[in-house]
Amino acid sequence: MTKRVFSGAQPSGNMHLGNYLGAFRNWVKLQDDFECIYCVVDMHAITVWQDPADLRAQVREAAAAYIAAGVDPNKSILFNQSRVAGHAELAWIFNCVARIGWLNRMTQFKDKAGKNREKASAGLYVYPNLMAADILLYKATHVPVGEDQKQHLELTRDIAQKFNNDYGIELFPVVEPIIQGEGTRVMSLRDGTNKMSKSDPSEYSRINLNDDADTIAQKIRKAKTDAELLPAKADLLEGRPEAQNLVSIYAALTDMSRDAVCAEYEGKGFGDFKKALTDVAVTRLAPITEEMARLQKDEAYIDSVLRAGAERAHAIAEPILNEVKDAIGFMR
Numbered sequence: 001m002t003k004r005v006f007s008g009a010q011p012s013g014n015m016h017l018g019n020y021l022g023a024f025r026n027w028v029k030l031q032d033d034f035e036c037i038y039c040v041v042d043m044h045a046i047t048v049w050q051d052p053a054d055l056r057a058q059v060r061e062a063a064a065a066y067i068a069a070g071v072d073p074n075k076s077i078l079f080n081q082s083r084v085a086g087h088a089e090l091a092w093i094f095n096c097v098a099r100i101g102w103l104n105r106m107t108q109f110k111d112k113a114g115k116n117r118e119k120a121s122a123g124l125y126v127y128p129n130l131m132a133a134d135i136l137l138y139k140a141t142h143v144p145v146g147e148d149q150k151q152h153l154e155l156t157r158d159i160a161q162k163f164n165n166d167y168g169i170e171l172f173p174v175v176e177p178i179i180q181g182e183g184t185r186v187m188s189l190r191d192g193t194n195k196m197s198k199s200d201p202s203e204y205s206r207i208n209l210n211d212d213a214d215t216i217a218q219k220i221r222k223a224k225t226d227a228e229l230l231p232a233k234a235d236l237l238e239g240r241p242e243a244q245n246l247v248s249i250y251a252a253l254t255d256m257s258r259d260a261v262c263a264e265y266e267g268k269g270f271g272d273f274k275k276a277l278t279d280v281a282v283t284r285l286a287p288i289t290e291e292m293a294r295l296q297k298d299e300a301y302i303d304s305v306l307r308a309g310a311e312r313a314h315a316i317a318e319p320i321l322n323e324v325k326d327a328i329g330f331m332r
């Protein structure tokens, strides 16, 4: 079977450092060895309310972030999910394959629905089935994501296996997650026990890919830390979640190990370390921020990339969806 990569991110707010270190930069590395499909998952975004004008702007912004981070639309397929109807069609089929008990175990639903579960959209509940459809619509074999998506990918494997078993056909592949590097779980700058996320109400919790150098410096300066010094080895950061997070971010941005970062800054306080971290963050992110800003001014270009990407995606999806329909007994 052809090796194929699929991944996506939700256009539901600012793209941030967690997206970059956990996902985008791994997407970029895979482009030379795989056929890659990168999707702006606007259908996932509407599982919670999105203002229509904002949604359109955020889809373009997400596409700009992918390209600025290094996704090459000539090599990879880049498109927005709602343009390819097969995602919704296969998601419905998977609603009928996945069991309610499986969905009840999903921690992301529990986190996002919170206490008010009865008021959550039905879409939020079946969100993982749509994600499985995204991947399997292209028979993708490899999926680069951050740590938080691991459980959804296990569900994707269960859905593929149950479909293959139920219909007695080896149609879907077993999907391999690619969760790589020191940045697979970047935490909030305000609370080292919460992940950095688009939905955190505090802007100081995350570094956005469109933050300028001053904003990045200010956010790092205000980041929560403790009064202790940096230890000689990363193991000794145990029990200091904020310190651990800043060291991991530094390691991820410089492609160093966390131990090497500790060895370099051993005995220094966080005042010094934060200055060094600001330098590496600005050096690494400034070119991306600039390129994003440039691309966002060129709406016509972004729109043409997304439109062309959707056509290429549809051409791959259509025969696969036909196989699925034939297996199920749908007439076409």
Ligand code: AMP
Pocket: 008, 009, 010, 011, 018, 019, 020, 021, 022, 023, 144, 145, 146, 147, 148, 149, 183, 184, 185, 186, 187, 195, 196, 197, 198
């Ligand atoms: P999302 O923003 O939730 O649509 O996520 C898009 C991609 O970024 C997924 O692969 C996530 O796993 C990854 N991601 C999101 N937040 C983080 C984070 N704080 N640390 C590492 N990866 C993340």
Ligand code: TRP
Pocket: 006, 007, 008, 009, 010, 041, 044, 130, 131, 134, 135, 143, 144, 145, 149, 152
């Ligand atoms: N659920 C993912 C997230 O929030 C986004 C996503 C949707 C995705 N479909 C996908 C990621 C398919 C990988 C593959 O991070």
